[in-house]
Amino acid sequence: MFGDIGSAIMAPLYYIISVVLVGFHKLFSTVLAPDSGxxxxxxxxxxTVVIRAALIPxxxxxxxxxxxxxxIQPKVRELQKKYGHDRERLAQETMNLYKEAGTNPFASCLPILIQMPIFLALFRLxxxxxxxxxxxxxxxKLAEQFGEAKLFGSVPISETFLGNLGGGGSVAVVVVAIILVLAMTATTFMTQRQLMAKNMPADALSGPYAQQQKMLLYVLPVVFGVGGIAFPIGVLIYWTVSNLWTMGxxxxxxxxxxxxGTPAATAKQARDDAKAARKGIRKGAPEAAPEQVVEAPDVTHKPARQQPKRQTRSQRKKS
Incomplete structure (x- = not known):
């Protein structure tokens, strides 16, 4: 029963992934051998590029x-001081604060969680x-080509590190798999480190959110490093390229x-100031008022003669 449920869930992903994969294969087969690695x-x-582009939103x-x-970390710490003795009330007030801010502490895991079914579908494929x-x-026919495709002429992309341990395994597969596992682990770590080192203010580096980020910083690379020894070469390539996309x-x-309030914001302000200085604009200096031109009176123009007011006959006689 569970196998049928899993197949029903994965079937649409198999079609989506295979459509994109076969489409690119037809494109590259115009200049490369169709059965080449x-x-x-x-x-x-x-x-990988198509999937990551679709995940940009x-x-x-x-x-x-x-x-x-x-x-909102300063507000979270205020709640901790206020309700530290009542963990239930603290959790309730913290969730209300998250709801008001339109966020949650697990949002940073969404891209990884969304990619996991795709990752699993490619693995099974x-x-x-x-x-x-x-x-x-x-x-x-394409599945046979895909399964037998070899990288560097001797490393099948469907092979794994674990599958080639022992006397009958391929040394080339083991070496390439180790390099890709290390690359996948390093890029996973660097992606998380980049976010914490550059785009987190100093007051956000303490508290539960910071602890969660630190946990992800060290746990995720270990998880992928340990699991990577069982991943096929093609899946390791997918995940490494995906990490490089994330870093960029x-x-x-x-x-x-x-x-x-982050180091990245300080660096951007310094770049903006330097750019303004190169353009000759001093930050904070008042702009020069536009020069006013006072026109000289036209001395050649004579004022018009004032005409007398019209009067009736009785007024003229009286005057």
Whole structure:
């Protein structure tokens, strides 16, 4: 029963992923051999870019929620001082504060949670393709090509680190898998570290939210590092490219729209001041008033002669 429920949930993802994957494969097959590892690896990278581009609205929501969490940390600490003796009341007041601010402490996990079913679907797609089984629009012929595609000519992208341990395993697969696991772990750590070091104010580095961020900083890389030894090469490529996308996306947002009171905001202010100085604009200096031109009177123009008022005959006789 649970297998049928899981298949029903994963079936739409298989179709979506396979459509994008096969579409990129047809594109790259125009210049590369269809059964080459390069064509399929580039297709996986293309799939990653499409998925991450589709998740940009969710990323923007995550950034806004994270910023709101940072800004309300002083209020959270006030609640802790006020209701520290009553944990139930503290939890209730804290949730009310989160609701008023339009945020929650788990918003930073949303992109990862959304990607996990996609990640699992790609994992299953690669695993089944290595046995020649078709999923979605991936035909048996394409599934066979996908399962047997080799990176660098000798590293099948469907192989795993664990599957090649021992005497009969491939040393090349083990080496490439270790490099990709380390790259995936390092980029996961650097992504979280980038957010904490650059876009969190000093007063937000303490309290429950900061503890949650610190926990994610160290726990997530360990989880993916340990689990990565069982991931196929193709899945490791997907997750590493996804992390690199996240790093670039965060760098752009933090650089151009940092949270107030953070090191990134200070750096942006310094850049803006330097840019203004290069343009010759001194910050805070009053603008020069426009020069007023006083026109000289026209001495050649004579005033018009004033005409006498018209009078009646009786008035003229009287005068």
């Amino acid at each position: 390069a064509a399929w690896v580039l297709s996986i990278i293309g799939l 969710l990323f923007v929501k995550q950034i806004k929620s994270s910023r709101n969490m940072q800004l 690669l695993d089944r393709a290595s046995h020649g089984e078709s999923r979605g629009v991936l035909t048996e 996306q965060q760098f752009y947002v933090i650089r151009n729209n940092p949270a107030p």
